[in-house]
Amino acid sequence: MSRLRLYLMMFFQYMMYAVWWVPLAAYLTNLEVPGTQKAMILSSMAIGCMASPVIGMIADRYFSGQKVLFVLNILNSILLFFAANTNNPDLLFIILLFTMLFYMPTWGLTSAIAMAHSPSEEFPRIRVFGSVGHVASGVFSLVAVNLLHLDFDGTNLPFYCGAGIGCYCCTGQFNLTRYTSCRKR
Numbered sequence: 001m002s003r004l005r006l007y008l009m010m011f012f013q014y015m016m017y018a019v020w021w022v023p024l025a026a027y028l029t030n031l032e033v034p035g036t037q038k039a040m041i042l043s044s045m046a047i048g049c050m051a052s053p054v055i056g057m058i059a060d061r062y063f064s065g066q067k068v069l070f071v072l073n074i075l076n077s078i079l080l081f082f083a084a085n086t087n088n089p090d091l092l093f094i095i096l097l098f099t100m101l102f103y104m105p106t107w108g109l110t111s112a113i114a115m116a117h118s119p120s121e122e123f124p125r126i127r128v129f130g131s132v133g134h135v136a137s138g139v140f141s142l143v144a145v146n147l148l149h150l151d152f153d154g155t156n157l158p159f160y161c162g163a164g165i166g167c168y169c170c171t172g173q174f175n176l177t178r179y180t181s182c183r184k185r
Helices: 003-021 024-030 035-042 044-062 065-084 089-103 105-116 123-146 157-173
Strands: none
Touching (some): 003 065, 003 105, 003 123, 003 157, 024 035, 035 089, 044 065, 044 105, 065 089, 065 105, 065 157
16 A cells, blocks of 8 residues: 555544634634533534544454444534534534544554555654644644635534545545455455
């Protein structure tokens, strides 16, 4: 498998998250979400992290990793689109809770796919592209604000960007070589 595909997989998977998560607090403030509800919405990531190992175990034993990654990214894209179209804090919490339940397992899946398709000494170089993608989302925000004169922070626009990046991620997952689960090894 081309290492470039693995680099891009990591880059966009982590960019998809950071492009909407970082400006989320400003968006909630602009919606005038009360403190307790804001805390609940922002805690959705932690709840998603708790469910991540369960989904990872199921994916690793019974399904092809890239197919599970595809399904999770499609679900994330749909949910982020819905999140962009609601102003109700209760509904936003539910949508983002499910978004994080589906998103957080993708970090482990992308790592498993990268480790299965590259030598162990190459994995740190592949993984660093996830961090680069996270930073690139900040650069994207600066470009949107300064060069394109878009009101980005504190708006629902980051949700649309995350949904778009998620759809783009899905196109790349069909090009990944089949990841053999541990059940079939």
